[in-house]
Amino acid sequence: MSDSNVTVTKAAAPPGQAAFHLSINNPVVRAILAQLGVALAVALVAWYLVGNTMDNLARLSIASGFGFLDREAGFQIGETLIEFGPQDHYSTAFLVGILNTLKVSGIGILLATLLGVVLGIARLSSNWLVARIAAFYVETVRNVPLLLQLFLWYGLLTEGLPGPRQALSPLPGIFLSNRGLKLPAPADDPIWAWVAALFGLGVILTLVITAWNAKRQAATGKRLSMLPIGLGLILGLPLSVLLASGGGAIDMPVLQGFNFRGGMTLSPEFAALLFGLVIYTAAFIGEIVRSGILAVPKGQTEAATALGLTRGQVLRLVVLPQALRVIIPPTTSQFLNLTKNSSLAVAIGYPDFVSIANTTINQTGQAVEGVLAIMAAYLVISLSLSFLMNWYNSRVALVER
Amino acid sequence: MSLRLGGAVALAAAYLAFTAVPAFAGPTLDAVKSKGQLTCGVNTGLPGFSSPDSQGKWTGLDVDICKAVAAVILNDTNKIRYTPLSAQQRLTALQSGEIDLLVRNTTWSLTRDAQGLDYAPVVYYDGQGLMVPKSLGVTSAKQLDGATICVQPGTTTELNLADWFRAHNLSFKPVVIEALDELNAAFFAGRCDVLTTDISGLAGVRASVATKPDDFIILPEVMSKEPLAPVVRHGDNQWRDIVSWTIYALIEAEEKGITQANVDAKLKDVDPSVQRLLGVQGDLGTGLGVDKAWAYRAIKAVGNYGEIFERNIGKKTPLKLDRGLNALWTNGGLMYAPPVR
Numbered sequence: 154m155s156d157s158n159v160t161v162t163k164a165a166a167p168p169g170q171a172a173f174h175l176s177i178n179n180p181v182v183r184a185i186l187a188q189l190g191v192a193l194a195v196a197l198v199a200w201y202l203v204g205n206t207m208d209n210l211a212r213l214s215i216a217s218g219f220g221f222l223d224r225e226a227g228f229q230i231g232e233t234l235i236e237f238g239p240q241d242h243y244s245t246a247f248l249v250g251i252l253n254t255l256k257v258s259g260i261g262i263l264l265a266t267l268l269g270v271v272l273g274i275a276r277l278s279s280n281w282l283v284a285r286i287a288a289f290y291v292e293t294v295r296n297v298p299l300l301l302q303l304f305l306w307y308g309l310l311t312e313g314l315p316g317p318r319q320a321l322s323p324l325p326g327i328f329l330s331n332r333g334l335k336l337p338a339p340a341d342d343p344i345w346a347w348v349a350a351l352f353g354l355g356v357i358l359t360l361v362i363t364a365w366n367a368k369r370q371a372a373t374g375k376r377l378s379m380l381p382i383g384l385g386l387i388l389g390l391p392l393s394v395l396l397a398s399g400g401g402a403i404d405m406p407v408l409q410g411f412n413f414r415g416g417m418t419l420s421p422e423f424a425a426l427l428f429g430l431v432i433y434t435a436a437f438i439g440e441i442v443r444s445g446i447l448a449v450p451k452g453q454t455e456a457a458t459a460l461g462l463t464r465g466q467v468l469r470l471v472v473l474p475q476a477l478r479v480i481i482p483p484t485t486s487q488f489l490n491l492t493k494n495s496s497l498a499v500a501i502g503y504p505d506f507v508s509i510a511n512t513t514i515n516q517t518g519q520a521v522e523g524v525l526a527i528m529a530a531y532l533v534i535s536l537s538l539s540f541l542m543n544w545y546n547s548r549v550a551l552v553e554r
Numbered sequence: 555m556s557l558r559l560g561g562a563v564a565l566a567a568a569y570l571a572f573t574a575v576p577a578f579a580g581p582t583l584d585a586v587k588s589k590g591q592l593t594c595g596v597n598t599g600l601p602g603f604s605s606p607d608s609q610g611k612w613t614g615l616d617v618d619i620c621k622a623v624a625a626v627i628l629n630d631t632n633k634i635r636y637t638p639l640s641a642q643q644r645l646t647a648l649q650s651g652e653i654d655l656l657v658r659n660t661t662w663s664l665t666r667d668a669q670g671l672d673y674a675p676v677v678y679y680d681g682q683g684l685m686v687p688k689s690l691g692v693t694s695a696k697q698l699d700g701a702t703i704c705v706q707p708g709t710t711t712e713l714n715l716a717d718w719f720r721a722h723n724l725s726f727k728p729v730v731i732e733a734l735d736e737l738n739a740a741f742f743a744g745r746c747d748v749l750t751t752d753i754s755g756l757a758g759v760r761a762s763v764a765t766k767p768d769d770f771i772i773l774p775e776v777m778s779k780e781p782l783a784p785v786v787r788h789g790d791n792q793w794r795d796i797v798s799w800t801i802y803a804l805i806e807a808e809e810k811g812i813t814q815a816n817v818d819a820k821l822k823d824v825d826p827s828v829q830r831l832l833g834v835q836g837d838l839g840t841g842l843g844v845d846k847a848w849a850y851r852a853i854k855a856v857g858n859y860g861e862i863f864e865r866n867i868g869k870k871t872p873l874k875l876d877r878g879l880n881a882l883w884t885n886g887g888l889m890y891a892p893p894v895r
């Protein structure tokens with residue numbers, strides 16, 4: 154096969170370039186041939202696989218195509234972010250699954266980052282005990298398979314907690330049982346829309362004032378403390394309206410029959426998956442943070458201390474910003490890992506995208522399409538996440554003069 | 555850790571891409587004969603149907619069907635390789651040629667039949683049921699509005715559940731867990747009010763997993779029809795015939811009073827239909843692609859259908875199941891073999 158390649162390429166080469174030796178001894182020609190060879194091999198394998206799959210499907214008379222997506226799903230999903238019932242279509246079920254995957258990965262990434270940073274800093278702490286505890290955490294958690302950790306968390310939450318009729322109730326309206334954590338939720342009441350709007354306004358105002366504050370500091374050296382301003386705007390504003398209106402209607406969970414109705418639920422499946430993913434991934438992020446901090450030359454810390462900055466300020470203003478450049482690229486891949494690991498959900502009953510796609514495959518028999526949908530969804534999520542992180546990375550990267 | 559695409563589904567998709575599914579015209583029989591081994595897909599562990607004992611020996615009603623087929627073709631019930639399969643893996647494992655025969659409490663349905671599969675005769679007529687702890691104080695499924703229900707994915711169970719609750723205008727919350735062990739653990743820990751699957755499966759789980767089986771009841775409602783039958787690949791008619799007639803032979807044997815113990819004596823029976831079945835007269839096996847003594851070997855290996863039933867799931871076993879629908883047609887049941895002639 155490689156022989157015929159050689160002749161074809163030779164014949165196709167433009168005559169103008171003949172000056173540069175069109176011979177197999179020329180490394181450039183060899184490199185091009187090698188590339189072509191690999192491309193051809195990949196194409197052939199792909200062609201064979203697709204062809205073979207189609208043949209086999211046809212021979213087993215398995216229909217193919219994505220037509221099933223707008224048929225009625227007919228199954229129920231345990232927890233959903235959008236309204237869903239068995240009369241909805243498979244496409245809606247897929248959306249529910251993707252949203253559930255995004256929910257657990259999004260919250261998981263946030264919490265794993267926070268815990269990871271704390272761990273990384275703790276491991277470098279001059280306090281012997283703190284450093285030891287952090288090291289022990291990292292070494293244990295990193296070395297136990299995630300699936301086992303998920304089973305452990307799920308087992309603790311379901312076997313360790315009482316049934317709904319004996320639920321623990323530390324505060325009125327809050328119930329903890331093996332059906333999950335039940336909390337009061339905002340009821341259908343216009344006041345909550347106002348509260349949400351004011352919360353948003355508070356966030357925007359805080360951001361604007363922060364930017365102004367930074368400019369002012371650059372120009373005058375004076376700086377306002379942002380903490381009280383931010384808290385006042387983000388929490389105070391909506392809370393004052395809520396109190397002024399005499400409090401909004403609240404949907405309280407109540408025990409009815411054998412389960413709770415009303416309120417919001419944090420299910421044991423979601424909680425176990427979230428704990429598992431956060432605790433596992435934070436161990437890796439902690440190590441990345443530690444190595445990032447160690448990569449900042451000691452002179453930086455010494456110089457900052459000499460300027461009279463407090464230890465906290467040294468860390469926050471001098472060390473972490475520089476460490477970020479080392480931290481972000483490997484952390485991105487931890488974020489991707491967390492997202493992909495969330496597909497272990499079906500082992501402990503959280504209805505993530507893979508679980509819902511599996512049910513769909515079971516109902517419709519469209520295994521190839523289902524697996525393609527899973528691959529496509531994870532590819533899109535992963536690429537978007539990488540894109541976002543690369544953008545952030547380029548922002549914090551060292552701008553050289 | 556890599557992305558876990560729901561166990562074998564992705565693998566099976568890969569199988570479809572990489573392997574050539576055997577072409578038609580009796581390839582399975584030839585393959586089994588030349589391997590000298592029957593690869594039988596079974597449950598990962600369902601007491602009474604197929605489960606490995608402490609020595610790793612497989613027993614159960616489904617396992618006995620595998621043994622009967624192996625006896626017919628290979629004259630040796632030890633030449634079987636058991637492949638334990640989860641609910642989700644089983645059909646793709648058969649489609650892709652990983653196993654020769656699937657006998658794993660699998661419900662016969664149109665969608666599955668149309669997925670490149672064919673069904674042999676039903677070996678157990680079942681229905682879906684609901685199991686609850688007695689302490690819940692529920693006596694009918696109609697009282698289950700708002701209940702949390704544990705269910706295994708990849709089963710017909712998962713599909714019937716929503717239908718039944720819709721038809722009765724009741725609401726429920728499913729908890730869908732892949733591995734049966736984990737699912738059972740969640741149910742017995744009280745995470746769900748209800749466990750649902752085939753009634754025979756519930757009986758098996760209650761007998762083998764519950765610490766106090768008497769604390770649990772199976773509600774009277776039968777939510778669906780679950781005819782459990784062996785499955786073969788679509789298009790291999792000879793193979794399907796052999797599996798089908800092996801099962802019919804076991805049913806016919808019960809009707810004629812032929813047992814594992816008396817089959818040798820029955821060789822001298824004067825009843826021509828017994829003589830035909832056991833190959834004393836005529837040569838029925840040739841039409842199937844096996845020899846004269848095929849049915850004799852099956853009965854000798856595992857006994858007739860009634861014996862298989864009583865040994866594995868009957869009144870004297872922990873499952874304590876009635877013959878019910880699975881009695882012979884002569885006793886008001888559905889077990890009926892076409893004439894073996």
Ligand SMILES: N[C@@H](CCC(=O)N[C@@H](CS)C(=O)NCC(=O)O)C(=O)O
Nearest residue numbers: 598640641660661709710734751755
């Ligand atoms: N007959 C139903 C259900 C069969 C089924 O898979 N039942 C479950 C629950 S008893 C089971 O055997 N699980 C065993 C396992 O996955 O290991 C079907 O064909 O879909």
